[in-house]
Amino acid sequence: MKKIIVFILRRTFQLLFRVRINGSVDCLDAKKLLIIANHESFLDGVLLGLFLPFDPVFVVHTSVTKRFFFRFVLAMTDYLAVDTSSPMSIKKVVKLVESGRPVVIFPEGRITVTGSMMKVYEGPAFVAAKTNATVLPVRLDGAARSYFSRLAGRIPRSLFPRITLSIQKSAVIPLPEDSSPKARRRKAGDAMRRLMQKMLFESRPKLTLYSGFLDAMEVHGRKYNIAEDVKSPEYTYGDLLKMTLALGRVVEKNSSAGECVGILMPNVVATLCMTIGAGAYGRSPAMINYTAGGQGIQDACTAAKISTIISSRAFIEEAKLKDDISALEGVRILYLEEVRNCLGFFDKLRIFFGMLFPRAVERERDPESTAAVLFTSGSEGKPKGVALSHRALLSNIAQIRAVIDFSEEDKMLNALPFFHSFGLTAGGLLSVMTGTRLFLYPSPLHYRVIPELVYDRNCSVMFGTSTFLANYAKFAHPYDFYRLRYVVAGAEKLADSVRDLWFEKFGIRVLEGYGATETAPVLALNTPMAYRKGTVGQLLPGIEGRLLPIPGIEKGGMLHVRGPNLMSGYYRHETPGKLLPPNSELGEGWYETGDVVDIDEDSFLAIVGRVKRFAKVAGEMISLDIVEKLAAHATTVGMHAASTKTDSARGESIVLFTTDAGLKREALNQSAKILSLPEIALPRKLVCVNSLPLLQTGKVDYVSLKQMAEAA
Secondary structure (H helix, E strand, O other): HHHHHHHHHHHHHHHHHHOOOOOOOOOOOOOOOEEEEEEEEEEEHHHHHHHHHOOOOOEEOOOOHHOOOHHHHHHHOOOEEEOOOOHHHHHHHHHHHHHHOOOOOOOOOOOOOOOOOOOOOOHHHHHHHHHOEEEEEEEEEOOHHHHOOOOOOOOOOOOOOEEEEEEEEEOOOOOOOOOOOOHHHHHHHHHHHHHHHHHHHHOOOOOHHHHHHHHHHHHHOOOOEEEOOOOOOEEEEEHHOOOOHHHHHHHHHHHOOOOEEEEEOOOOOOHHHHHHHHHHOOOOOEEEOOHHHHHHHHHHHHHOOOOOEEEEHHHHHHHOOHHHOOOOOOOEEEHHHHHHOOOOHHHHHHHHHHHHHHHHHOOOOOOOOOEEEEEEOOOOOOEEEEEEEHHHHHHHHHHHHHHOOOOOOOEEEEEOOOOOOOHHHOOOOOOOOHOOEEEEEOOOOOHHHHHHHHHOOOOOEEEOOHHHHHHHHHHOOOOOOOOEEEEEOOOOOHHHHHHHHHHHHHHOOEEEEEHHHHHHOOOEEEEEOOOOOOOOOOOOOOEEEEEEEEOOEEEEEEEEEEEEOOOOOOOOOOOOEEOOOOOOOOOOOOOEEEEEEEEEEOOOOEEEHHHHEEEEEOOOEEHHHHHHHHHHHOOOOOEEEEEEEEEEEEEEEEEEEEOOOOHHHHHHHHHHHHHOOOOOOOEEEEEEEEOOEEEOOEEHHHHHHHHHHHHH
């Protein structure tokens, strides 16, 4: 009778929810098996019981057995009811796993109310480590959009959404070696959390930006308001689809297949749509850094062999770029105000067809093709073109989503430009791929305006650099950021003074991350679940990192990384249009970051400094970041940046630039003693300036600073 009921239920679920099973079980013969899964709805246990090739025992809380419906469901399977407040509960589960029966447990202990993974309890992890059981992760996706979830009001729900079970590779959580039982449990819990985050990431579908955008539109609906900018009201997904098709067609008509097309546009919704649309029509959009000056733009066009740039005449005039653009050689400039009229009747008919059948118009369906070309900041030389595939960008978005939750209730404010990888991936694509509402602002330099916009538009997520966040905090009212849930800092090291100011003035803990344009860009991130002050967090799921020693530097080593978010290669000025894959001492597939990094026992990364940001003074390697930290300790006001100049006697000498006219050498000497820094780390020359040279991204312009140091 039980088999008949199970058969009927399985067929019913397959029919109603179109249940799909991805992956296969690689541990059918495991003697001790622990099955873990994320918890999306009240259907989760039923789904696992019906569609996994096991006859498992379910571990449930005693409160569940008090409800009639769940007692009826549990009557068809074996279960162990435990009270998490009882110390004996863990022993019961350990005994059950060691008995040889497959055991199903939900490490979160409760159904998600955020749409993302919630707190992972240490108990299940300790059971896995104690018994040395094989752990089989299973990702449940889709059940959260049913009426059996607890996400009412957070995401659109339907009666019978499609549900997918993604079975991942099995793993073993070793029992941590530590003298303290509490520490062993904590480390085992961290390992379980990272395993589940990896499960969420690796179960992602392999898509292009355009198909990912369409998937998000299907979930949230065409009429859902998703984005806005300063010039227009809110756009729906339907509006974005129309713009994507139209602007993609404009790019297609004015370029050839596979061509790298420059996009020189401000932070507006149309720029995001053009980027997605160009990729859908088989073109590679190259995001031009319009703050790089005429020579910088010319160098970028040369490196990526760009012969066509699409821009807006109104933007060129407003940004005062006319002289820079007119000086470009070998590049055709097309203005949207003019080329949009090139869409004839048949083009409009194709757009209309695309609105009806959006998946039929996509030309490029290969996730490995180039989705965007971004250019390095040029802070240390000529800019390089970084080719990022659809796979790289969407992998990074999935990695971010695996460790931090976003929902329809959130609204992002992004003022970082799209030519910056942080601004494009986290501040643009992440939003439209997840249904998180987005407000785009054209410049991060309007320090008085942006805090007011955060308050006025009820934004709950904001991205910025340390420099920008310092200035926003300086001009903001203490209540301007009352709705902010997440403030994420990247692109440069977060100053301790900025972190402390945000916490003291607004009660907000800034989450510092770390990345590179070459990695699309996020590599590591502090999160509410895993935060450590003074670090940039742990590596995101799916990213492998290794440290190689550097002669002369005792602490840390050169960080090499590999993962699905890694770039396809470089376009260099010396070899125009030729894509050169990344190289590393570790071989193919690895990328050398150029950063000296220290990793602690809990896998948190601390940035020691860039290799190019070390000075060799009298044979000793001195980090210029340490010199800047020394200045920040000596004075609580102003900004500081260190550079070097040639010194015939010492090889190099350190020059410190500061905006604090009151900073004296005596204060630096005293701080050096407090921080236990050697005398050789003290700057040889102290130069007071009105302001430091900055790039549009908020980073210090070290090329200009080096020139200033040599002239000092």
